[in-house]
Amino acid sequence: xxxxxxxxxxxxxxxxxxxxxxxxxxxxxxxxxxxxxxxxxxxxxxxxxxxxxxxxxxxxxxxxxxxxxxxxxxxxxxxxxxxxxxxxxxxxxxxxxxxxxxxxxxxxxxxxxxxxxxxxxxxxxxxxxxxxxxxxxxxxxxxxxxxxxxxxxxxxxxxxxxxxxxxxxxxxxxxxxxxxxxxxxxxxxxxxxxxxxx
Amino acid sequence: xxxxxxxxxxxxxxxxxxxxxxxxxxxxxxxxxxxxxxxxxxxxxxxxxxxxxxxxxxxxxxxxxxxxxxxxxxxxxxxxxxxxxxxxxxxxxxxxxxxxxxxxxxxxxxxxxxxxxxxxxxxxxxxxxxxxxxxxxxxxxxxxxxxxxxxxxxxxxxxxxxxxxxxxxxxxxxxxxxxxxxxxxxxxxxxxxxxxxx
Numbered sequence: 001x002x003x004x005x006x007x008x009x010x011x012x013x014x015x016x017x018x019x020x021x022x023x024x025x026x027x028x029x030x031x032x033x034x035x036x037x038x039x040x041x042x043x044x045x046x047x048x049x050x051x052x053x054x055x056x057x058x059x060x061x062x063x064x065x066x067x068x069x070x071x072x073x074x075x076x077x078x079x080x081x082x083x084x085x086x087x088x089x090x091x092x093x094x095x096x097x098x099x100x101x102x103x104x105x106x107x108x109x110x111x112x113x114x115x116x117x118x119x120x121x122x123x124x125x126x127x128x129x130x131x132x133x134x135x136x137x138x139x140x141x142x143x144x145x146x147x148x149x150x151x152x153x154x155x156x157x158x159x160x161x162x163x164x165x166x167x168x169x170x171x172x173x174x175x176x177x178x179x180x181x182x183x184x185x186x187x188x189x190x191x192x193x194x195x196x197x198x
Numbered sequence: 199x200x201x202x203x204x205x206x207x208x209x210x211x212x213x214x215x216x217x218x219x220x221x222x223x224x225x226x227x228x229x230x231x232x233x234x235x236x237x238x239x240x241x242x243x244x245x246x247x248x249x250x251x252x253x254x255x256x257x258x259x260x261x262x263x264x265x266x267x268x269x270x271x272x273x274x275x276x277x278x279x280x281x282x283x284x285x286x287x288x289x290x291x292x293x294x295x296x297x298x299x300x301x302x303x304x305x306x307x308x309x310x311x312x313x314x315x316x317x318x319x320x321x322x323x324x325x326x327x328x329x330x331x332x333x334x335x336x337x338x339x340x341x342x343x344x345x346x347x348x349x350x351x352x353x354x355x356x357x358x359x360x361x362x363x364x365x366x367x368x369x370x371x372x373x374x375x376x377x378x379x380x381x382x383x384x385x386x387x388x389x390x391x392x393x394x395x396x
Contacts, residue, residue, distance in 0.1 A: 006248045006263040013244040016237030017215075018229045019222065030287045031216045032245070033252055033261050039214030041249040046211040048242035050204045050227075051235050063231050065204040089228045 007033070059130070061106040061123050062088040071095075071104060078102045080137040082130070084156060086110060086149075090142060102140075105130070110148035111155060119155065127156065131163040141169040145190060205231070257328070259304040259321050260286040269293075269302060276300045278335040280328070282354060284308060284347075288340060298338075303328070308346035309353060317353065325354065329361040339367040343388060 004012075007029060014025040032040035056062070057069035064070070071077055071091070081102025085091060091104050107122040119125065130136065139160050143149040153169060160167040173191035174183050183191075202210075205227060212223040230238035254260070255267035262268065269275055269289070279300025283289060289302050305320040317323065328334065337358050341347040351367060358365040371389035372381050381389075 005268055006244070006252055007261055009244050010248045013237070013241040016230070016234050016241055017226045019225070024217065026287065026290065027217070028215045029248075030261075030285070032214070033248065034286070036214050037249050039211070040245055043211040043214055044242045044246035044249060046204070046207050047230070047238055048246070050208045050231065051239040051242060054204055054231050063205055063228075070203055087228070088232070089224065092224065 056106075060104045061108060061126070062091055062104060076101075080135060081140065082136045082138070083140045083142055084127070085142045086144065094142065100140075107143070107152065110143065110146070111152040112148050122152070124155065124159075128159050128163075131160060131165050136165055138166045138168060141167065143169070145172045145186075254304075258302045259306065259324070260289055260302060274299075278333060279338065280334045280336070281338045281340055282325070283340045284342065292340065300338075305341075305350065308341065308344070309350040310346050320350070322353065322357075326357050326361075329358060329363050334363055336364045336366060339365065341367070343370045343384075 010029045010033075011022070011025045014020055014028050015022070017025075020028070032043075050065070053065045054063050055065070057064045057072055058067050059072040060069060062069050062071070066073070078101050081100070082105055083094065083100060083102060084105045084107065085094070086107050086109060088106055091106070094100055094104075105123075105127050107124075109117050109122060111117060111119070111122065131139070139156065141153045141156060143153050157167045171194060172187070173194055174180065174187060180188070208227045208231075209220070209223045212218055212226050213220070215223075218226070230241075248263070251263045252261050253263070255262045255270055256265050257270040258267060260267050260269070264271070276299050279298070280303055281292060281298060281300060282303045282305065283292070284305050284307060286304055289304070292298055292302075303321075303325050305322075307315050307320060309315060309317070309320065329337070337354065339351045339354060341351050355365045369392060370385070371392055372378065372385060378386070
C-alpha cells in the first residue's frame with residue numbers, strides 16, 4: 001500500500017493515549033469503525049473542542065474551559081478553606097472521597113530548582129496573592145511527602161505564616177487495610193513520626 | 199457544578215473505547231490536556247475523518263476510505279488466491295504473520311439464522327459473483343471452527359464446488375508452544391482429527 005490508509009492513521013493516532021500499545025490501538029480502531037461510529041464521532045468532536053478550549057482557571061490553575069472553573073465560580077464552596085494540590089486530577093479524587101467543600105489551588109508540580117521549577121512556575125506568586133487578598137483562614141497542603149514536596153510545603157508554610165494564615169498538611173501513614181509487612185519503610189517511618197494519642 | 203465541564207464530557211466520551219473504564223478515561227483526559235494537546239488534536243482530526251469516510255471496500259468488504267481498499271487495488275497481489283475471513287482485523291493479522299499475498303473477502307460474521315444472519319448479510323452473493331467473474335483458483339477459508347463457522351465454511355464450499363474452484367481451510371490444532379495439558383478439549387480433538395503422515 002503506497003499511501004497510509006485512514007484506518008492505519010487512526011491506529012497510529014490512538015497510540016498517543018497513555019497505556020495504549022499497537023494491539024489495543026488496533027482493537028479500539030476496529031471497535032469504533034465496526035460497532036460505534038456515533039461514539040467515535042462524538043469523542044472526536046469533544047476531544048477537538050477540549051484540546052482547543054480547555055485552559056487554566058485564573059484563580060486556582062486547574063483545567064477549565066472557563067476563565068473561572070466550576071469550583072471557583074461556585075458560591076456555595078467555603079472560601080475560607082484552601083487545599084493546595086500538585087495536579088488537577090487530585091481535585092477530582094479529593095472532591096469525590098472527602099467532605100472537603102473549600103477551594104483549591106493547583107501547583108502543577110513541586111519546587112525543583114535543578115529542573116528549573118521555581119516558585120513562579122508553581123504559581124506561588126498567585127497563591128500568595130490569594131492569601132493576601134482573600135479571607136482564607138486555613139491552607140491545607142495535600143502534597144506528596146517527597147524531598148521536593150516537603151520543600152514546597154515548607155516554602156508555602158513560610159509565606160502563609162507571614163499572612164497569618166493557619167497551615168495544615170494531610171496525614172501520611174499506613175493506608176486503610178494496609179498490612180504492615182507490605183507497607184514501604186518510608187511510609188512506616190512517617191506513620192511512626194505522626195503517631196497520635198488514643 | 200451546574201453544567202458539565204468539557205473535561206468531564208471528554209472523560210465520558212473516552213469511555214466508548216473498548217477496555218476503558220472511568221479511571222483510565224480520567225487518566226487519558228488529563229494526559230492529553232496536560233502533556234499532549236497536539237497528539238490529542240491530531241487524534242480528534244483523524245478520528246472524525248475516519249468515522250465519516252471509512253466504508254466497505256466494494257470488492258472485499260474490508261474497511262477502507264476508498265471504493266477499493268489498498269489490497270484489492272494493488273496489482274502485485276496474487277488474484278488467483280482468495281482468503282475468506284470473518285473480520286477486517288484478521289486481514290491485518292494474516293498479512294503480518296504469513297507470506298500470503300493473495301486477496302481477501304470479509305464476511306463480517308458467521309451464518310446464524312436464529313440471529314437473522316443469512317447468506318446476504320455475509321455478502322455471500324458478492325463472494326459467489328467473484329468466484330464466477332474473477333480467475334480465482336483457490337479459496338482459503340480462515341473461519342473459526344465453531345458450529346456456525348463450520349456451517350458457513352460448508353455453505354461456501356458448496357458453491358465454490360459449483361464454480362470448480364479449489365477450496366481449503368486453514369489448519370486448526372495445538373498452537374505453537376502450546377502445552378498439551380493446557381489446551382482445551384475441542385482443540386485437541388481437532389488436532390487429532392487433522393493429524394498428518396510424518
